[in-house]
Amino acid sequence: MKPPLRLLALLCGALLAAGPSAAADAADAAADRFDVAVTVDDLPVHGPLPRGLTRGGIAQSYINTLKRHGVPEAYGFVNGKGLREHPGSAEVLVRWRQAGYPLGNHTFSHLGLSQAPSLQAWLDDAAANEALLGERMGEDDWHWLRYPFLDAGGKGERHDQALARLKAQGYRVADVALGFDDWAYTDAYARCLDKGDAGAVEKMKADYLRRIDEQIARNKALSERLYGRMVPQVLLTHLGAWSAATLPAVLDRLDAAGARYVTLAQAQADAAYRDDSPGAGNGALMERKAQERRTDLDGVPVVTPVGDHGQLCR
Numbered sequence: 001m002k003p004p005l006r007l008l009a010l011l012c013g014a015l016l017a018a019g020p021s022a023a024a025d026a027a028d029a030a031a032d033r034f035d036v037a038v039t040v041d042d043l044p045v046h047g048p049l050p051r052g053l054t055r056g057g058i059a060q061s062y063i064n065t066l067k068r069h070g071v072p073e074a075y076g077f078v079n080g081k082g083l084r085e086h087p088g089s090a091e092v093l094v095r096w097r098q099a100g101y102p103l104g105n106h107t108f109s110h111l112g113l114s115q116a117p118s119l120q121a122w123l124d125d126a127a128a129n130e131a132l133l134g135e136r137m138g139e140d141d142w143h144w145l146r147y148p149f150l151d152a153g154g155k156g157e158r159h160d161q162a163l164a165r166l167k168a169q170g171y172r173v174a175d176v177a178l179g180f181d182d183w184a185y186t187d188a189y190a191r192c193l194d195k196g197d198a199g200a201v202e203k204m205k206a207d208y209l210r211r212i213d214e215q216i217a218r219n220k221a222l223s224e225r226l227y228g229r230m231v232p233q234v235l236l237t238h239l240g241a242w243s244a245a246t247l248p249a250v251l252d253r254l255d256a257a258g259a260r261y262v263t264l265a266q267a268q269a270d271a272a273y274r275d276d277s278p279g280a281g282n283g284a285l286m287e288r289k290a291q292e293r294r295t296d297l298d299g300v301p302v303v304t305p306v307g308d309h310g311q312l313c314r
Helices: 005-018 020-032 055-068 081-084 087-098 119-127 130-137 157-168 183-194 197-225 241-257 264-268 284-292
Strands: 034-043 074-078 104-107 231-237 259-261
Touching: 034 055, 034 183, 055 087, 055 241, 074 087, 081 087, 087 104, 087 130, 104 130, 119 157, 157 231, 183 197, 183 231, 183 241, 197 241, 197 284, 231 241, 231 264, 241 259
Parallel strands: 034 074, 034 231, 034 259, 074 104
Antiparallel strands: none
């Protein structure tokens, strides 16, 4: 709803009375704002479970952080196989729905489209998730799909046929514009917690937070280069112990950068997400578009590659 004209006049008058710098600061702050839809992959199970933690506790920590930051919606993308292999993990989905957050399809076994033995095998794996989604979501819409590994089958017949079949079944693809590779820290974090190596955990966090700042700066610059504006960002995170522990710092940084949290549908209503390219859905949206357009990225900030944590805390 638009504010009444009298209120707008009062606000403008207050800014002018405070001086030109206050009005300019307010205009700059408004210009820096950008929309972010938060999405969470791999419910109910992502990565190993450190001693002393529970899957339900990880989910509740995640939910509490999202609520504190005013996140109105966070689609949780489900792999039903996790429920079968970890029966107690059903509590994750219960808590997610009790928080008012929706669930979507991440295929039953987290199967990448290009890695599936056939297109039909992949479609069957996605369909195997639908009964549990329908049961958990009731009358609410669960027809959003996130490709595992952001693997939409590359380019060609399998990609095109899969996308056509999904659309025919009423699905929308949950694209990704922003992510911080949280998955890459999950296993090492569990090992270091189990060993009680607080120093190693702090080093990982310092590395991770530096890369978050770099990625936000890159996405802002890349969006300006591609679209001449900051387009809404769809953030990809994962429901693991590392991600839950670091989510407060992640959202603090997004808040400081100007994030305004919206729903997935609101973010993807932007024209930038109406992607009819032959590789739609593969990888991150803006990186994909930059490659397709052969965009000159000179001057766009780069992100430090994820370090090798494979031997950490062994």
